[in-house]
Structure formats: C-alpha cells, structure tokens
Amino acid sequence: MPALKLYGTAPVDLGLVDLSPKEMMFWMYCPIKLPGSWNITTPENLDQFNDIVQRAYExxxxxxxxxxxxxLTAKTLWVSKxxxxxxxxxxxxxxMTDDLNYIWSDRNGTEFWVxxxxxxxxxxxxxSLPEMELAGASGPVRTYPDKHLLRLDEFVIHRVAEQTPGFRTFVKISVSKDRYDLEGNSINHAFPAWDYVPRGIERNHTTSEKK
Incomplete structure (x- = not known):
C-alpha cells in the first residue's frame, strides 16, 4: 500500500536573494539544464537570475x-487585483511528483496554507483542486519576507496573493525528472527541440505524462 500523503507543510525559507529586476518579461518553464549534465544554459536576458539558480543548486x-x-520561470509584469x-x-x-520548486518574488508574496x-x-x-480550495478557505495563511527564496515540494499548498497595482517580479526554479512539454512553455533554442502538447486548464500538472 502506498504511503499516506499529508499536505499543508510550510516551505523552507532559504533567505534573502537581493535582486531588483527592471525588464518586463514573461518566461514560462524555460529549460536551462538537461538530465545527465552539470551545465546551466540560460538565454542571455535570464542571466540576471543566476544568483537564484545558484542558491537552488546549493x-x-x-x-x-x-x-x-x-x-526557469521569470515574470516581471504589471499586476493588480x-x-x-x-x-x-x-x-x-x-x-503527485517528487519535483522541487524554488520561488522568489519582490513584492506581494505568495500565501501559504499551513x-x-x-x-x-x-x-x-x-x-484535488476543489478539495484544496475548500481546505485553504479555513486558513491559517502564512507569508514570508519579500525577496526570500522559498523551497516547495508537493506537500506545500499555496496561492498567489491579492495584488496591489504595480510591477512585480516572480521567479521559479523547477527541478524535475519529467520533461515539461505543454504548449506555451518557453523554448530554450540552445537545446534540441522537443514536441509540445496542448495544455489543460488545471494547474496541478506540468507534463503530458501526468494527465
């Protein structure tokens, strides 16, 4: 029988990474490393997030x-409610995976259900999604300081906070054995191309293998 999975743990706070991005951008799950290699290869305008990548690696x-x-996901956008x-x-x-995700934002931090x-x-x-919505409605909710890098596994339940108007940068480093192959993901042209499949409306999977 599979081990019982229990959700609602807190993220791990890895401390301050003091960056102040200015360039408006939207990169979604851009691959920056392939299995079997040490080498990180980022498009040039994502090099500004190397300190976050390094902290995740460490x-x-x-x-x-x-x-x-x-x-690497990186979004600098004008946000609002x-x-x-x-x-x-x-x-x-x-x-339902053993993926690790490291998230960072410079304002209006992610809310965590703990x-x-x-x-x-x-x-x-x-x-699972309506179950998470129902559970999260009961609270409590925790947030962390701006510009702190947070480590999440599948047991950390969270949501984007209500946003006050202004520019906001959100960065995520995802470490996974799976190929994230959904249409709309950013392409790193330094790597061999792979096929992409249509994306569903649900947010709880990142690859066609998990549908």
Whole structure:
C-alpha cells in the first residue's frame, strides 16, 4: 500500500536573494539544464537570475540536480487585483511528483496554507483542486519576507496573493525528472527541440505524462 500523503507543510525559507529586476518579461518553464549534465544554459536576458539558480543548486541534492531537468520561470509584469500575474487559487506545485520548486518574488508574496493538522487530498489532478480550495478557505495563511527564496515540494499548498497595482517580479526554479512539454512553455533554442502538447486548464500538472 502506498504511503499516506499529508499536505499543508510550510516551505523552507532559504533567505534573502537581493535582486531588483527592471525588464518586463514573461518566461514560462524555460529549460536551462538537461538530465545527465552539470551545465546551466540560460538565454542571455535570464542571466540576471543566476544568483537564484545558484542558491537552488546549493540547496538541492547533488545527484538529483545532475539527473534532473531544471526549468526557469521569470515574470516581471504589471499586476493588480484583477490581473495577479499567476493563476489564482490554492494548489500544489509538482502535485503527485517528487519535483522541487524554488520561488522568489519582490513584492506581494505568495500565501501559504499551513494548518495545525495536515490533510490528505485525492491523488488526482482534477479532483484535488476543489478539495484544496475548500481546505485553504479555513486558513491559517502564512507569508514570508519579500525577496526570500522559498523551497516547495508537493506537500506545500499555496496561492498567489491579492495584488496591489504595480510591477512585480516572480521567479521559479523547477527541478524535475519529467520533461515539461505543454504548449506555451518557453523554448530554450540552445537545446534540441522537443514536441509540445496542448495544455489543460488545471494547474496541478506540468507534463503530458501526468494527465
């Protein structure tokens, strides 16, 4: 019988990474490393986030890093209450996987659901989302200081905060054994091309293999 999965743990705070991005951009799961290699290859205008990539590398198990794809998401956008820059709603990054995600933002930090007692959710990408919404509505909610890098595994339930108007940068480093192959993801033209498949409306999976 599979081990019981309990959700609602807090992220790991890896401390301040003091960057102040200015360039407006939208990069979504751009691959910057392939399995079996140490080498990080970023498009030039993503080099400004090398300090975040380095901090994630230092935190990650060395063999896991070598064996994984690494993806970089970077968004500097004008945000507001009606346009938060990320999909709203409670969810898990890497749900039903062992993916690691490292997230960073310079304002209006992500909200985390950290209940006094951990919860189980249906191990299904579709059924779990309304369950997470219902659980998250009961609180409590925790936030962290701006510009702190946070490590998330699948057990960390979170959502984008309500945004006050202004520019906001959000960065995510994703470490995964899976190829993120959904249409709309950013392409790193330094790597061999792969095929992409249509993206679903749910946010709990990042690859066609998890549908």
């Amino acid at each position: 935190n990650c198990d060395e063999q896991r890093w070598i064996d994984s794809y690494v993806y 009606d346009n938060p820059g990320n999909r709203p709603g409670w969810h898990s990054d890497g749900f 209940p006094p007692q951990l919860y189980c959710f249906t191990q299904d990408h579709h059924a």
